[in-house]
Amino acid sequence: MGVNQNIYGLIGLARRAGKLSFGIESCKQEIEKGKGKLIIIAKDISEKTKSKIEELAKVHKVPLRQIGTIEELSNSIGQVKKAIIVIKEENLAKELIKRIDGGEIIG
Secondary structure, X not given: OOHHHHHHHHHHHHHHOOOEEEOHHHHHHHHHOOOOOEEEEOOOOOHHHHHHHHHXXXXXXXXXXXXXXXXXXXXXXXXXXXXXXXXXXXXXXXXXXXXXXXXXXXX
């Protein structure tokens, strides 16, 4: 399994466990309520949306990472055209950050 597939697998697990939100409005609400622990956006997200999300991440001090395409991110959560997801569980967020940043993968 490639590194990205490993990351997408973990994102899919978060989805099945109910530990993430997706879509701009839903994610924005979770971040503003303080429930967002990690924001993940697709690399091909629009610049306008990217700027809004970056500002939201900065204001609320939520880590932000970019990975893959909208299609890849959407497929990992069984959805279509989802360019943003928010992880709502701290340990899962930390593990994803480690993997996205190229940290050690165990398993």
